[in-house]
Amino acid sequence: MSTDVQPAPPGAPDEVPATRPGPMARLGMWTADHRRWVYAIWTVLVVGFGIAAPSVFNSLAGAGWQANGTESVQVREITQDHFGGNSSAAIQVVIDSKDGRLSQETIDGIVNDVRVITATDPRLKNEIIAPMEGMTISQDGETAIAIIGANASTDDMVKAVDDHKDELIALSSDQVDVFPTGSSALWSDFNKANHDAMIKAEMISWPITLAIMIVAFGSVVAAGLPLLLTLAGLVASAGGLVILNQVTPISVWAMNFAMMFALALGIDYALFMVSRFRAAIATMNEGLPPEERDSHSIRHRAAAETMDTAGKAILLSGLTVLISLSAVLMVPAPAVRTMAIGIMLAVTFVLAASLTLLPAVMAGLGSKINAASLPWSKGKYGISPTFQKWGGFLHRHPWGPAVIALGILIALSIPVFNLKVAMPSITVVPEDAPVRQGYEVVAEKFGDGAPGMIAIVTAEETAQKTSEMTAANPNIVAVMPAQPAQDDSGWVLIQAMPKTDPSDEQMAVTIEQLREELPRSALVGGAASENIDLQDALNTWFPRVAATILVLGFLLLLIALRAPVIALLGTIVSLLSTAAAFGVAKLIFQDGHGSGLLNFDPQGFLNGWGPVFFFAMIFAIAMDYTVFLLATAKEHYEHCEDPHQAQIDAMAYSGRVIFAAAAVMVAVFFTFSLADPLPPKEMGIILGVAVLLDAILIRLVLLPTILRISGKGAWWSPRWLDQVLPKISFKH
Structure with a gap:
């Protein structure tokens, strides 16, 4: 035609x-x-x-960054209830001397000041766990750790850090630095950094968005x-x-x-x-x-x-x-x-x-x-004359653009097969964040694995054997003396220092070995274990989540378009753009390509929630554009019953809108690449790249050429299916 x-x-x-x-x-x-x-x-x-x-x-x-029902969460609950709140949610107060060994008088003074600050807060245990020789005082005597026991949920403990963080830091003097650290302090500083980054990005994105829309409209x-x-x-x-x-x-x-x-x-x-x-x-x-x-x-x-x-x-x-x-x-x-x-x-x-x-x-x-x-x-x-001409070009020459677009998407998708994921390391918070400063002091003075202490709870009768077997593990460098519970529960707490940093891949191996080797009554936990258990849960559920999204997305397209062929092809190409976006994410955030330009230090992996959450978001956006384009094509096909004219008309009527909408989305998402914390930077770049690839290569090239090549076959439906599906028409 x-x-x-x-x-x-x-x-x-x-x-x-x-x-x-x-x-x-x-x-x-x-x-x-x-x-x-x-x-x-x-x-x-x-x-x-x-x-x-x-x-x-x-x-x-x-x-809330935990996998409900896991062993590590059980350990946190036990240690919080029976060991003075000395759980992974406890607040660790790092006292670091600036000029030599800490005196007992200095330690006692700061512990008393901490006790005054937290005394009236019901979220915190009344008694502070003071620094102890051989456990929470460094060998050189220059650094000590006091522990504020947790007496509330992890969410409330983060809020407790929010409320008391400045008071604790204010205990610093010319002689000592005081840093609140630990898991609750990490999420407090992490959330603040991300909140500031999100607000900054929003302030930048709104005027850019308005400018794009003025140009478009x-x-x-x-x-x-x-x-x-x-x-x-x-x-x-x-x-x-x-x-x-x-x-x-x-x-x-x-x-x-x-x-x-x-x-x-x-x-x-x-x-x-x-x-x-x-x-x-x-x-x-x-x-x-x-x-x-x-x-x-x-x-x-x-x-x-x-x-x-x-x-x-x-x-x-x-x-x-x-x-x-x-x-x-x-x-x-x-x-x-x-x-x-x-x-x-x-x-x-x-x-x-x-x-x-x-x-x-x-x-x-x-x-x-x-x-x-x-x-x-x-x-x-x-009508957009530009996109009408583009639709006509794709009508005359469908194969070349389709092969080029498909080739680019497949090439960008290949790296996804080597993608690694893990929970974020301490580097995701700014260098001047108190929790990071405290973390680095602990790692320097106590050992690389000290910030990721492993908590093991076991029954009294297996405590000795558990301690010996833990100490025999080659990935454990120190085992603290067993601590009996403060009540008659019969639990015993054993803390072990791993050889490696909590974000090191070896940490997961160590946790797995301990769980396999220790007596059955022993439960292995700690903040690092909670991250590992959460990552395992995310890895386990990702295939199920992805499959559910694909099936439901296909069914919804099928119901809307009443055409199984184009519904299936629309779902597949949306999956292709998602894979390409994760391939680019692997190159940037795992391999570090462009890290200098984007101002971040690569962790060697993508943050653990990325595959599950970004897959859902990217696929949702991709299907968003798919519905816009195919609904327009279906509307015109219902008018003229000519699939080729419908393909051209779809581009003429929806091409400019899709292009403008994609420009807005890319602008909004890419402004988050300006954030200092890594998670919003990852989010912005991955989603921005996904929209860019999807809009340009799929919605404006690949999907229109599929409509052109498939002709009436795109809109074919077997009679039995046509009778079963609800009667939805886009013709007005």
């Missing part, structure tokens, strides 16, 4: 709907007719949730709508998380991820909706005398058409995102689960605003949505 055929705008004035408007069109009509009610409802929501929103970062939980008013929509969704979700945290602890990382993801996805949805509304109202106004343009009837119909087409695609896209993230809830780790919950809540609010508040505002504006248009603003019926 000739590629210079002009696409016919769906919903043009001469088209008369043959059937009763569908539910999405009726929702669009309702929001247009009841704008004031919609405004009032959203005002109540935003103000109501907004009251709680400012406290979101102080209210949410700071820990050519109208200040149209460009501002997505930001207002996203802001409403973010405020509501922030307040919702604070309220939900009263029911169950929600990780502070939930808001960090939600801020970034909701901003990018909300703008995506708004771009698609606003573009379609502008095209619809321009089409309906065309040829009418000035006094009849922009009437209530036209704005009413434009809102209905927008919701029946773009709105339907956005609903399906939002469901795909929610389904992908819901699979993460399978992982038995509170922090991972609540991060997914946070994003899901934000996406739900943004989706709701896109399908109610946005059409109401657009119907109220009508043609005024194009107000403050800029000189380069062009376009008719939402």
Whole structure:
């Protein structure tokens, strides 16, 4: 078919709907007719949730990085209940002399000051475990460690560090430095560094986003709508998380991820909706005398058409995102689960605003949505001449671009087979963070493995044998004297110092050996063990989460498109872009390519939660674009029943929107590469690369060529399946 055929705008004035408007069109009509009610409802929501929103970062939980039901968590609970709170959640106060040996008077004075600081806090044990010779005082006598016992959950212990950290550091003097360290202190400093980085990145990304949208829309008013929509969704979700945290602890990382993801996805949805509304109202106004343009009837119909087409695609896209993230809830780790919950809540609010508040505002504006248009603003019926020509080029020459795009994606995917993952090391917090300074002092004065002391609890009758067998392990350099429980529980605590740093691969081998060799009554734990158990759980659950996401994503595409071939191909190419993004992540964060430019020291591995969480997020974004493109193609195929024309029309109508949305997402994500802490840097770069690869190589090259090559086969469906699937149509 000739590629210079002009696409016919769906919903043009001469088209008369043959059937009763569908539910999405009726929702669009309702929001247009009841704008004031919609405004009032959203005002109540935003103000109501907004009251709680400012406290979101102080209210949410700071820990939760554990695998529920594991041996290490059991050890932490036992040591906290029976050994004066000397668990992995305890706060270690490092006292380091600046000028020689510490005197007993100096140690006692600082311990007494620490006792005064913590005495009235019920989250902390009343008695401080003072430094002891041969255990928590270094051989040179220059460094000592006092322990503030944990008397609360890990989340509350992190908040306790937040509350007392400055007071503890203030005990430093000209003679000594005082640093709070340990697992709870690590998460306190870690969360603060990440929070500061996220806020900095958000402040940079908003003006960049607005600039991109002004260029894309050519109208200040149209460009501002997505930001207002996203802001409403973010405020509501922030307040919702604070309220939900009263029911169950929600990780502070939930808001960090939600801020970034909701901003990018909300703008995506708004771009698609606003573009379609502008095209619809321009089409309906065309040829009418000035006094009849922009009437209530036209704005009413434009809102209905927008919701029946773009709105339907956005609903399906939002469901795909929610389904992908819901699979993460399978992982038995509170922090991972609540991060997914946070994003899901934000996406739900943004989706709701896109399908109610946005059409109401657009119907109220009508043609005024194009107000403050800029000189380069062009376009008719939402068609992009540039992407129409590109669609025509792909129609004439599908194989070359397809092979090139596929080759690049496969080449970038190959490194993923050598990807290593582990829980983050101390290097993920800034060098000037108190917890890192304390960590480095402990490692220097007590040994590399001292920050990762292994806690072993066992029964009294096996204590001697457990100590001897632990000391015989070649990866253990010291075993502390056995400590009986403070009650009559019969437990005994044995602490062992490993030879290697807690983030070293050998640490996992040591833990595994001890668990295999020690008596059955012995339980092996400690902060490093908790990280290893969490990593094992993430590795175990990742294949199940990935398989669930793929199956559910395919089923949702199948239901939406009623075409098994293109639904399957759309799922496969989305998986390909995900693999390529992780391949790039391996090259950057594991091998260190570009680390100088990005200003970070590679750990030699990707942070452990990356595969599970980033897979869900990347696949959700990829399917988001898949739904946009294929829904547009299906809409035009239903109009003309010509698959080749539908492929060209899909590019003409959705190419610019996909390109602009991808530009916004890449800008939002890449601003997080400016963060100093490694986790937000990883998150921003991996997601940014994923969107870049997906939008350019898959949505704008590979998927259109698949539509061209497969022809009518893309939209084929067996009769039995056609009868089983719900009747969903994108034709308006």
